[in-house]
Protein backbone atom coordinates (compact mmCIF):
# COMPACT_ATOMS: atom_id res chain seq x y z
CA UNK A 750 0.00 0.00 0.00
CA UNK A 751 1.27 3.48 -0.80
CA UNK A 752 1.30 6.15 1.87
CA UNK A 753 -1.63 7.94 0.19
CA UNK A 754 -3.67 4.72 0.23
CA UNK A 755 -2.95 4.27 3.93
CA UNK A 756 -3.86 7.85 4.87
CA UNK A 757 -6.94 7.80 2.61
CA UNK A 758 -8.12 4.63 4.31
CA UNK A 759 -7.78 6.36 7.66
CA UNK A 760 -9.57 9.46 6.33
CA UNK A 761 -12.44 7.39 4.90
CA UNK A 762 -12.95 5.58 8.22
CA UNK A 763 -12.93 8.95 9.97
CA UNK A 764 -15.47 10.45 7.55
CA UNK A 765 -17.77 7.43 7.83
CA UNK A 766 -17.83 7.93 11.59
CA UNK A 767 -19.27 11.45 11.33
CA UNK A 768 -23.02 11.79 11.98
CA UNK A 769 -23.37 14.38 9.24
CA UNK A 770 -25.95 12.82 6.91
CA UNK A 771 -25.30 13.49 3.23
CA UNK A 772 -24.56 17.25 3.56
CA UNK A 773 -26.93 17.93 0.71
CA UNK A 774 -26.39 21.46 -0.62
CA UNK A 775 -23.84 22.30 2.07
CA UNK A 776 -20.52 24.10 1.66
CA UNK A 777 -17.58 22.07 2.94
CA UNK A 778 -13.94 23.08 3.40
CA UNK A 779 -10.96 20.71 3.38
CA UNK A 780 -8.11 22.31 5.32
CA UNK A 781 -4.59 21.22 4.32
CA UNK A 782 -5.90 19.16 1.42
CA UNK A 783 -2.55 18.17 -0.11
CA UNK A 784 -3.21 16.83 -3.63
CA UNK A 785 -6.77 16.37 -4.86
CA UNK A 786 -6.62 12.60 -4.66
CA UNK A 787 -6.10 12.71 -0.89
CA UNK A 788 -8.67 13.96 1.64
CA UNK A 789 -10.59 16.03 -0.95
CA UNK A 790 -11.37 12.91 -2.96
CA UNK A 791 -12.44 11.09 0.23
CA UNK A 792 -14.78 13.98 1.13
CA UNK A 793 -16.29 14.15 -2.36
CA UNK A 794 -16.91 10.41 -2.37
CA UNK A 795 -18.42 10.41 1.11
CA UNK A 796 -20.60 13.52 0.57
CA UNK A 797 -21.47 13.57 -3.15
CA UNK A 798 -24.45 15.84 -2.49
CA UNK A 799 -22.45 18.66 -0.88
CA UNK A 800 -22.74 21.82 -2.96
CA UNK A 801 -18.98 22.36 -3.12
CA UNK A 802 -15.73 21.42 -1.40
CA UNK A 803 -13.30 24.30 -1.02
CA UNK A 804 -9.92 22.57 -0.74
CA UNK A 805 -7.19 24.78 0.68
CA UNK A 806 -3.49 24.22 1.13
CA UNK A 807 -0.55 26.53 1.71
CA UNK A 808 1.51 24.67 -0.88
CA UNK A 809 1.41 26.25 -4.35
CA UNK A 810 2.58 22.99 -5.86
CA UNK A 811 -0.31 20.99 -4.34
CA UNK A 812 -2.87 23.55 -5.49
CA UNK A 813 -1.49 24.10 -8.98
CA UNK A 814 -1.20 20.39 -9.71
CA UNK A 815 -4.63 19.66 -8.24
CA UNK A 816 -6.24 22.34 -10.41
CA UNK A 817 -4.81 20.66 -13.49
CA UNK A 818 -5.10 16.98 -12.58
CA UNK A 819 -8.32 16.87 -10.56
CA UNK A 820 -11.00 18.81 -12.40
CA UNK A 821 -13.26 16.21 -13.98
CA UNK A 822 -15.88 13.82 -12.63
CA UNK A 823 -16.43 14.19 -8.90
CA UNK A 824 -13.78 16.94 -8.81
CA UNK A 825 -16.11 19.33 -10.64
CA UNK A 826 -17.40 20.17 -7.17
CA UNK A 827 -13.92 20.90 -5.83
CA UNK A 828 -12.41 24.37 -5.73
CA UNK A 829 -8.67 24.35 -4.99
CA UNK A 830 -7.28 27.47 -3.39
CA UNK A 831 -3.85 28.33 -2.03
CA UNK A 832 -4.27 29.60 1.50
CA UNK A 833 -2.61 29.32 4.88
CA UNK A 834 -5.17 28.38 7.51
CA UNK A 835 -3.46 30.54 10.10
CA UNK A 836 -3.96 33.67 7.96
CA UNK A 837 -7.55 34.95 7.97
CA UNK A 838 -7.04 37.40 5.11
CA UNK A 839 -6.39 34.44 2.76
CA UNK A 840 -9.84 33.10 3.58
CA UNK A 841 -11.94 36.15 4.36
CA UNK A 842 -14.39 35.55 1.50
CA UNK A 843 -15.68 32.43 3.29
CA UNK A 844 -15.99 34.01 6.74
CA UNK A 845 -19.15 32.66 8.42
CA UNK A 846 -20.15 30.71 5.30
CA UNK A 847 -18.82 27.18 5.75
CA UNK A 848 -21.15 24.44 7.03
CA UNK A 849 -18.53 21.79 7.68
CA UNK A 850 -14.76 21.83 7.92
CA UNK A 851 -12.69 18.68 7.56
CA UNK A 852 -8.98 18.67 8.24
CA UNK A 853 -7.09 15.41 7.95
CA UNK A 854 -3.41 14.88 8.72
CA UNK A 855 -2.63 18.59 8.62
CA UNK A 856 -2.93 20.20 12.05
CA UNK A 857 0.02 18.33 13.52
CA UNK A 858 2.19 20.19 10.97
CA UNK A 859 1.01 23.57 12.21
CA UNK A 860 2.87 25.22 15.05
CA UNK A 861 0.33 28.05 15.46
CA UNK A 862 -2.53 25.68 16.26
CA UNK A 863 -4.43 28.20 18.31
CA UNK A 864 -4.42 30.57 15.33
CA UNK A 865 -5.59 27.79 12.96
CA UNK A 866 -8.43 26.82 15.32
CA UNK A 867 -9.51 30.47 15.54
CA UNK A 868 -9.51 31.02 11.76
CA UNK A 869 -11.53 27.83 11.21
CA UNK A 870 -13.96 28.93 13.89
CA UNK A 871 -14.48 32.23 12.07
CA UNK A 872 -15.06 30.46 8.76
CA UNK A 873 -17.87 28.33 10.16
CA UNK A 874 -21.39 29.61 9.93
CA UNK A 875 -23.50 29.53 13.12
CA UNK A 876 -24.09 25.90 14.01
CA UNK A 877 -21.29 24.78 11.69
CA UNK A 878 -19.03 21.90 12.63
CA UNK A 879 -15.40 20.92 12.21
CA UNK A 880 -13.97 17.40 12.12
CA UNK A 881 -10.26 17.39 12.82
CA UNK A 882 -8.07 14.33 12.40
CA UNK A 883 -4.52 14.87 13.54
CA UNK A 884 -1.61 13.26 15.30
CA UNK A 885 -1.20 13.98 18.96
CA UNK A 886 1.80 13.71 21.17
CA UNK A 887 3.06 10.24 21.95
CA UNK A 888 5.79 8.86 24.21
CA UNK A 889 8.21 8.78 21.29
CA UNK A 890 7.66 12.54 20.90
CA UNK A 891 8.89 12.97 24.49
CA UNK A 892 12.04 11.07 23.54
CA UNK A 893 12.50 13.16 20.37
CA UNK A 894 12.01 16.37 22.34
CA UNK A 895 14.68 15.31 24.84
CA UNK A 896 17.07 14.36 22.01
CA UNK A 897 16.53 17.75 20.39
CA UNK A 898 17.89 19.38 23.53
CA UNK A 899 21.09 17.41 23.12
CA UNK A 900 23.62 18.86 20.63
CA UNK A 901 24.83 15.31 19.93
CA UNK A 902 21.49 14.35 18.38
CA UNK A 903 19.75 17.56 17.35
CA UNK A 904 21.52 18.02 13.97
CA UNK A 905 20.14 14.65 12.79
CA UNK A 906 16.59 15.95 13.04
CA UNK A 907 17.24 18.57 10.37
CA UNK A 908 18.74 15.95 8.08
CA UNK A 909 16.21 13.18 8.68
CA UNK A 910 12.97 15.00 9.33
CA UNK A 911 13.52 18.52 8.00
CA UNK A 912 12.76 20.26 11.28
CA UNK A 913 14.40 21.13 14.57
CA UNK A 914 11.53 22.27 16.70
CA UNK A 915 9.60 19.22 17.79
CA UNK A 916 8.17 20.71 20.94
CA UNK A 917 5.86 23.18 19.23
CA UNK A 918 4.32 20.77 16.77
CA UNK A 919 2.71 18.04 18.80
CA UNK A 920 0.12 19.00 21.36
CA UNK A 921 -1.29 16.33 23.60
CA UNK A 922 -4.99 15.63 23.81
CA UNK A 923 -5.51 17.78 26.87
CA UNK A 924 -3.75 20.79 25.29
CA UNK A 925 -5.76 20.43 22.07
CA UNK A 926 -9.02 20.23 24.01
CA UNK A 927 -8.10 23.33 25.98
CA UNK A 928 -7.13 25.27 22.86
CA UNK A 929 -10.38 24.33 21.11
CA UNK A 930 -12.54 25.17 24.12
CA UNK A 931 -10.69 28.45 24.63
CA UNK A 932 -11.38 29.40 21.00
CA UNK A 933 -15.09 28.85 21.54
CA UNK A 934 -15.77 25.38 20.13
CA UNK A 935 -18.22 23.06 21.80
CA UNK A 936 -16.42 19.74 21.66
CA UNK A 937 -18.94 17.13 20.62
CA UNK A 938 -16.74 14.09 20.38
CA UNK A 939 -13.09 13.20 20.88
CA UNK A 940 -11.68 9.87 19.83
CA UNK A 941 -8.12 8.70 20.29
CA UNK A 942 -6.96 6.21 17.68
CA UNK A 943 -3.86 4.17 17.18
CA UNK A 944 -2.24 4.48 13.79
CA UNK A 945 0.59 2.10 14.52
CA UNK A 946 0.21 0.80 10.95
CA UNK A 947 1.83 4.04 9.83
CA UNK A 948 5.32 3.53 11.16
CA UNK A 949 7.42 5.64 8.81
CA UNK A 950 7.66 9.39 9.43
CA UNK A 951 5.74 11.47 6.92
CA UNK A 952 8.84 13.44 6.01
CA UNK A 953 12.34 12.37 5.26
CA UNK A 954 14.24 9.85 3.21
CA UNK A 955 12.01 6.87 4.04
CA UNK A 956 9.32 8.26 1.76
CA UNK A 957 11.41 9.64 -1.06
Ligand SMILES: C[S@@+](CC[C@H](N)C(=O)[O-])C[C@H]1O[C@@H](n2cnc3c(N)ncnc32)[C@H](O)[C@@H]1O
Pocket residue numbers: 756757760780781782783784787788789805806807808811832833834835852853854855858859951
Ligand atom coordinates in the same frame (compact mmCIF):
# COMPACT_ATOMS: atom_id res chain seq x y z
C1 LIG B 1 0.21 15.30 5.25
S1 LIG B 1 -0.61 16.41 4.15
C2 LIG B 1 -2.28 15.85 4.31
C3 LIG B 1 -3.03 15.91 3.02
C4 LIG B 1 -4.46 15.41 3.10
N1 LIG B 1 -5.29 16.27 3.94
C5 LIG B 1 -4.54 13.99 3.57
O1 LIG B 1 -5.18 13.71 4.59
O2 LIG B 1 -3.94 13.11 2.96
C6 LIG B 1 -0.64 17.92 5.08
C7 LIG B 1 -0.92 19.13 4.21
O3 LIG B 1 -1.16 20.24 5.07
C8 LIG B 1 -0.67 21.39 4.42
N2 LIG B 1 -0.48 22.44 5.42
C9 LIG B 1 0.43 22.48 6.43
N3 LIG B 1 0.32 23.62 7.12
C10 LIG B 1 -0.69 24.33 6.52
C11 LIG B 1 -1.26 25.60 6.77
N4 LIG B 1 -0.82 26.39 7.78
N5 LIG B 1 -2.27 26.02 5.97
C12 LIG B 1 -2.70 25.24 4.95
N6 LIG B 1 -2.18 24.04 4.66
C13 LIG B 1 -1.19 23.58 5.44
C14 LIG B 1 0.62 20.92 3.78
O4 LIG B 1 1.03 21.78 2.73
C15 LIG B 1 0.24 19.52 3.31
O5 LIG B 1 -0.17 19.53 1.96
